Protein backbone atom coordinates (compact mmCIF):
# COMPACT_ATOMS: atom_id res chain seq x y z
CA UNK A 1 0.00 0.00 0.00
CA UNK A 2 2.87 2.34 0.68
CA UNK A 3 3.70 4.65 -2.18
CA UNK A 4 0.16 4.49 -3.48
CA UNK A 5 -1.40 7.92 -3.91
CA UNK A 6 -4.38 8.65 -1.70
CA UNK A 7 -6.50 11.73 -2.15
CA UNK A 8 -7.77 13.40 1.01
CA UNK A 9 -10.74 14.78 -0.86
CA UNK A 10 -13.46 12.72 -2.38
CA UNK A 11 -12.95 12.33 -6.13
CA UNK A 12 -16.33 13.90 -6.82
CA UNK A 13 -15.40 17.04 -4.86
CA UNK A 14 -13.52 18.68 -7.75
CA UNK A 15 -12.01 22.14 -7.86
CA UNK A 16 -15.22 24.12 -7.65
CA UNK A 17 -16.29 22.67 -4.29
CA UNK A 18 -16.58 24.33 -0.93
CA UNK A 19 -14.34 24.26 2.09
CA UNK A 20 -10.75 25.11 2.85
CA UNK A 21 -8.74 23.23 0.26
CA UNK A 22 -5.31 22.36 -1.04
CA UNK A 23 -5.29 20.89 -4.52
CA UNK A 24 -2.17 19.19 -5.85
CA UNK A 25 -0.03 21.24 -3.48
CA UNK A 26 3.74 20.79 -3.42
CA UNK A 27 6.14 22.81 -1.28
CA UNK A 28 9.93 22.76 -1.53
CA UNK A 29 12.49 24.37 0.75
CA UNK A 30 15.84 24.73 -1.02
CA UNK A 31 15.32 21.47 -2.86
CA UNK A 32 13.78 19.59 0.08
CA UNK A 33 10.23 18.55 -0.74
CA UNK A 34 8.11 19.18 2.35
CA UNK A 35 4.84 18.41 0.53
CA UNK A 36 4.23 16.52 -2.72
CA UNK A 37 0.94 16.84 -4.61
CA UNK A 38 -1.24 16.99 -1.54
CA UNK A 39 -5.02 17.16 -1.91
CA UNK A 40 -6.77 18.16 1.28
CA UNK A 41 -10.12 19.57 2.29
CA UNK A 42 -11.97 20.63 5.41
CA UNK A 43 -15.64 21.49 5.16
CA UNK A 44 -17.85 23.38 7.57
CA UNK A 45 -18.88 21.36 10.59
CA UNK A 46 -16.18 18.71 10.47
CA UNK A 47 -13.11 18.19 12.61
CA UNK A 48 -10.26 16.82 10.54
CA UNK A 49 -7.20 15.40 12.24
CA UNK A 50 -3.80 15.54 10.58
CA UNK A 51 -1.27 13.03 11.84
CA UNK A 52 2.24 12.07 10.83
CA UNK A 53 5.75 11.64 12.19
CA UNK A 54 8.00 14.64 12.82
CA UNK A 55 8.93 16.32 9.58
CA UNK A 56 6.12 14.73 7.56
CA UNK A 57 4.78 18.13 6.47
CA UNK A 58 1.83 18.73 8.81
CA UNK A 59 2.76 22.28 9.84
CA UNK A 60 3.80 23.08 6.27
CA UNK A 61 0.31 22.14 5.07
CA UNK A 62 -1.27 24.32 7.76
CA UNK A 63 1.09 27.14 6.76
CA UNK A 64 0.11 26.80 3.11
CA UNK A 65 -3.61 26.80 3.94
CA UNK A 66 -3.21 29.92 6.09
CA UNK A 67 -0.97 31.74 3.59
CA UNK A 68 2.27 31.73 5.59
CA UNK A 69 3.89 29.72 2.78
CA UNK A 70 3.06 29.85 -0.87
CA UNK A 71 2.93 26.47 -2.65
CA UNK A 72 5.66 25.73 -5.21
CA UNK A 73 2.86 24.21 -7.29
CA UNK A 74 -0.81 23.46 -6.83
CA UNK A 75 -3.58 25.73 -5.60
CA UNK A 76 -5.40 26.64 -2.41
CA UNK A 77 -8.98 27.84 -1.93
CA UNK A 78 -11.29 29.20 0.74
CA UNK A 79 -14.68 28.11 -0.55
CA UNK A 80 -14.96 29.51 -4.07
CA UNK A 81 -12.06 31.97 -3.67
CA UNK A 82 -8.60 30.99 -4.85
CA UNK A 83 -6.04 31.92 -2.20
CA UNK A 84 -2.86 30.49 -3.75
CA UNK A 85 -1.08 33.83 -3.99
CA UNK A 86 -2.85 35.72 -1.19
CA UNK A 87 -0.94 36.83 1.89
CA UNK A 88 -1.74 35.45 5.32
CA UNK A 89 -3.70 38.52 6.51
CA UNK A 90 -5.94 38.38 3.43
CA UNK A 91 -6.62 34.69 4.00
CA UNK A 92 -7.35 35.43 7.67
CA UNK A 93 -9.93 37.98 6.50
CA UNK A 94 -11.58 35.27 4.43
CA UNK A 95 -12.21 33.40 7.68
CA UNK A 96 -9.16 31.24 8.35
CA UNK A 97 -7.91 31.47 11.96
CA UNK A 98 -5.06 29.51 13.51
CA UNK A 99 -3.06 28.81 16.60
CA UNK A 100 0.65 28.07 16.74
CA UNK A 101 2.76 25.19 18.03
CA UNK A 102 4.39 27.65 20.42
CA UNK A 103 1.76 29.80 22.09
CA UNK A 104 1.85 33.36 20.76
CA UNK A 105 -0.03 35.57 23.19
CA UNK A 106 0.75 39.11 24.32
CA UNK A 107 2.05 38.11 27.75
CA UNK A 108 1.83 41.57 29.29
CA UNK A 109 -1.70 42.20 28.10
CA UNK A 110 -4.76 40.94 29.95
CA UNK A 111 -6.71 37.95 28.74
CA UNK A 112 -9.55 40.25 27.70
CA UNK A 113 -7.19 42.49 25.71
CA UNK A 114 -5.70 39.47 23.96
CA UNK A 115 -9.13 38.26 22.89
CA UNK A 116 -10.16 41.81 21.88
CA UNK A 117 -7.33 41.72 19.36
CA UNK A 118 -9.12 38.76 17.78
CA UNK A 119 -12.53 40.45 17.91
CA UNK A 120 -11.08 43.57 16.26
CA UNK A 121 -10.01 41.41 13.33
CA UNK A 122 -13.46 39.90 12.79
CA UNK A 123 -15.42 40.95 9.74
CA UNK A 124 -17.79 43.03 11.83
CA UNK A 125 -14.79 45.10 13.07
CA UNK A 126 -16.49 46.11 16.32
CA UNK A 127 -15.24 49.17 18.23
CA UNK A 128 -15.35 50.32 21.86
CA UNK A 129 -17.98 48.68 24.05
CA UNK A 130 -19.03 46.45 21.18
CA UNK A 131 -15.48 45.12 20.88
CA UNK A 132 -15.34 44.45 24.61
CA UNK A 133 -18.73 42.70 24.57
CA UNK A 134 -17.73 40.49 21.66
CA UNK A 135 -14.52 39.46 23.46
CA UNK A 136 -16.38 38.87 26.73
CA UNK A 137 -18.90 36.66 24.96
CA UNK A 138 -16.09 34.50 23.56
CA UNK A 139 -14.40 34.33 26.98
CA UNK A 140 -17.69 33.23 28.49
CA UNK A 141 -18.22 30.54 25.87
CA UNK A 142 -14.75 29.15 26.53
CA UNK A 143 -15.05 29.24 30.32
CA UNK A 144 -12.38 31.94 30.68
CA UNK A 145 -14.40 34.70 32.37
CA UNK A 146 -12.62 34.48 35.70
CA UNK A 147 -9.27 35.21 34.04
CA UNK A 148 -10.31 38.26 32.00
CA UNK A 149 -8.28 40.83 33.94
CA UNK A 150 -5.24 38.59 34.50
CA UNK A 151 -2.09 39.12 32.46
CA UNK A 152 -1.93 36.28 29.92
CA UNK A 153 1.75 35.55 30.56
CA UNK A 154 1.16 34.71 34.22
CA UNK A 155 -1.39 31.96 33.61
CA UNK A 156 -0.85 28.18 33.46
CA UNK A 157 -0.15 26.51 30.18
CA UNK A 158 -3.56 24.90 29.66
CA UNK A 159 -5.32 28.23 30.22
CA UNK A 160 -2.99 30.02 27.79
CA UNK A 161 -3.77 27.41 25.14
CA UNK A 162 -7.46 28.07 25.71
CA UNK A 163 -6.93 31.85 25.44
CA UNK A 164 -5.16 31.36 22.14
CA UNK A 165 -8.11 29.38 20.84
CA UNK A 166 -10.48 32.09 22.19
CA UNK A 167 -8.54 34.77 20.34
CA UNK A 168 -8.71 32.76 17.11
CA UNK A 169 -12.46 32.17 17.57
CA UNK A 170 -13.03 35.87 18.27
CA UNK A 171 -12.09 36.60 14.65
CA UNK A 172 -15.32 34.74 13.78
CA UNK A 173 -13.59 32.29 11.47
CA UNK A 174 -15.11 29.81 9.09
CA UNK A 175 -12.12 27.52 9.55
CA UNK A 176 -9.98 27.03 12.64
CA UNK A 177 -6.52 25.47 12.36
CA UNK A 178 -4.98 24.15 15.59
CA UNK A 179 -1.29 23.24 15.49
CA UNK A 180 -0.60 20.73 18.27
CA UNK A 181 -3.00 22.22 20.82
CA UNK A 182 -2.17 19.50 23.36
CA UNK A 183 1.63 19.80 23.03
CA UNK A 184 3.06 20.04 26.54
CA UNK A 185 -0.34 19.48 28.16
CA UNK A 186 -0.74 17.03 31.01
CA UNK A 187 -3.40 14.29 30.95
CA UNK A 188 -6.11 16.41 32.55
CA UNK A 189 -5.36 19.42 30.32
CA UNK A 190 -5.42 17.19 27.26
CA UNK A 191 -8.81 15.83 28.35
CA UNK A 192 -10.12 19.39 28.78
CA UNK A 193 -8.83 20.30 25.35
CA UNK A 194 -10.69 17.38 23.81
CA UNK A 195 -13.88 18.64 25.42
CA UNK A 196 -13.16 22.17 24.23
CA UNK A 197 -12.60 21.08 20.63
CA UNK A 198 -15.78 18.98 20.73
CA UNK A 199 -17.69 21.97 22.09
CA UNK A 200 -16.27 24.27 19.41
CA UNK A 201 -17.18 21.81 16.66
CA UNK A 202 -20.77 21.52 17.85
CA UNK A 203 -21.39 25.11 19.01
CA UNK A 204 -19.70 27.13 16.26
CA UNK A 205 -20.45 26.39 12.67
CA UNK A 206 -16.94 25.97 11.38
CA UNK A 207 -14.45 23.45 10.04
CA UNK A 208 -11.58 22.54 12.35
CA UNK A 209 -8.15 21.15 11.45
CA UNK A 210 -6.20 19.63 14.33
CA UNK A 211 -2.56 18.60 14.11
CA UNK A 212 -1.81 16.42 17.08
CA UNK A 213 0.54 13.71 18.30
CA UNK A 214 -1.88 12.73 21.06
CA UNK A 215 -3.74 10.01 19.24
CA UNK A 216 -6.34 9.49 21.93
CA UNK A 217 -7.33 13.15 21.65
CA UNK A 218 -7.39 12.79 17.89
CA UNK A 219 -9.51 9.66 17.93
CA UNK A 220 -11.97 11.36 20.23
CA UNK A 221 -12.43 14.63 18.37
CA UNK A 222 -11.73 13.98 14.68
CA UNK A 223 -14.51 12.86 12.37
CA UNK A 224 -11.88 12.20 9.72
CA UNK A 225 -8.13 11.68 10.01
CA UNK A 226 -5.60 12.30 7.26
CA UNK A 227 -2.21 10.62 7.56
CA UNK A 228 0.88 12.21 6.05
CA UNK A 229 4.31 10.75 5.70
CA UNK A 230 7.24 12.16 3.78
CA UNK A 231 5.05 15.02 2.57
CA UNK A 232 2.45 12.75 0.98
CA UNK A 233 -1.03 11.75 2.04
CA UNK A 234 -0.86 8.00 2.60
CA UNK A 235 -4.34 7.40 3.98
CA UNK A 236 -7.52 9.02 5.22
CA UNK A 237 -10.52 7.73 7.07
CA UNK A 238 -12.35 7.72 10.34
CA UNK A 239 -10.44 7.01 13.56
CA UNK A 240 -11.35 3.35 13.42
CA UNK A 241 -10.19 2.92 9.83
CA UNK A 242 -6.96 4.84 10.35
CA UNK A 243 -6.14 2.95 13.55
CA UNK A 244 -6.43 -0.32 11.68
CA UNK A 245 -4.66 0.80 8.53
CA UNK A 246 -1.55 -1.34 8.19
CA UNK A 247 0.24 1.18 5.94
CA UNK A 248 -0.30 3.92 8.50
CA UNK A 249 0.89 1.73 11.37
CA UNK A 250 4.01 0.67 9.53
CA UNK A 251 4.79 4.08 8.09
CA UNK A 252 4.44 5.77 11.45
CA UNK A 253 5.56 3.26 13.96
CA UNK A 254 7.48 0.57 12.13
CA UNK A 255 6.70 -3.12 12.24
CA UNK A 256 7.18 -3.28 15.99
CA UNK A 257 4.13 -1.19 16.73
CA UNK A 258 1.99 -2.25 13.82
CA UNK A 259 -0.04 -4.60 16.01
CA UNK A 260 -0.44 -2.21 18.96
CA UNK A 261 -3.68 -0.46 19.76
CA UNK A 262 -3.89 3.27 19.06
CA UNK A 263 -6.16 3.55 22.07
CA UNK A 264 -3.44 2.43 24.52
CA UNK A 265 -3.49 5.05 27.32
CA UNK A 266 0.19 5.99 27.12
CA UNK A 267 0.30 6.09 23.36
CA UNK A 268 1.27 9.13 21.38
CA UNK A 269 3.02 9.12 18.05
CA UNK A 270 6.02 10.62 19.83
CA UNK A 271 6.26 7.87 22.45
CA UNK A 272 5.97 5.20 19.79
CA UNK A 273 8.62 6.80 17.60
CA UNK A 274 10.92 7.18 20.60
CA UNK A 275 10.58 3.44 21.25
CA UNK A 276 11.39 2.50 17.69
CA UNK A 277 14.65 4.49 17.54
Ligand SMILES: Nc1ncnc2c1ncn2[C@@H]1O[C@H](COP(=O)(O)OP(=O)(O)OP(=O)(O)O)[C@@H](O)[C@H]1O
Nearest residue numbers: 029032033034052053054055056057058059060061
Ligand atom coordinates in the same frame (compact mmCIF):
# COMPACT_ATOMS: atom_id res chain seq x y z
N1 LIG B 1 10.81 27.23 6.71
C1 LIG B 1 11.41 26.08 6.38
N2 LIG B 1 12.63 26.07 5.78
C2 LIG B 1 13.23 24.92 5.43
N3 LIG B 1 12.71 23.69 5.65
C3 LIG B 1 11.51 23.64 6.26
C4 LIG B 1 10.80 24.81 6.65
N4 LIG B 1 9.63 24.43 7.23
C5 LIG B 1 9.61 23.09 7.19
N5 LIG B 1 10.73 22.61 6.60
C6 LIG B 1 11.06 21.20 6.35
O1 LIG B 1 9.92 20.61 5.74
C7 LIG B 1 9.69 19.30 6.23
C8 LIG B 1 8.31 19.23 6.86
O2 LIG B 1 8.29 20.00 8.06
P1 LIG B 1 6.99 20.29 8.92
O3 LIG B 1 7.36 21.23 10.01
O4 LIG B 1 5.88 20.67 8.03
O5 LIG B 1 6.70 18.84 9.52
P2 LIG B 1 5.70 18.43 10.69
O6 LIG B 1 5.03 17.20 10.23
O7 LIG B 1 4.85 19.58 11.09
O8 LIG B 1 6.71 18.07 11.86
P3 LIG B 1 6.56 18.22 13.47
O9 LIG B 1 5.65 17.13 13.91
O10 LIG B 1 7.96 18.03 13.93
O11 LIG B 1 6.03 19.60 13.75
C9 LIG B 1 10.82 19.03 7.21
O12 LIG B 1 11.85 18.36 6.50
C10 LIG B 1 11.26 20.41 7.63
O13 LIG B 1 12.61 20.40 8.02
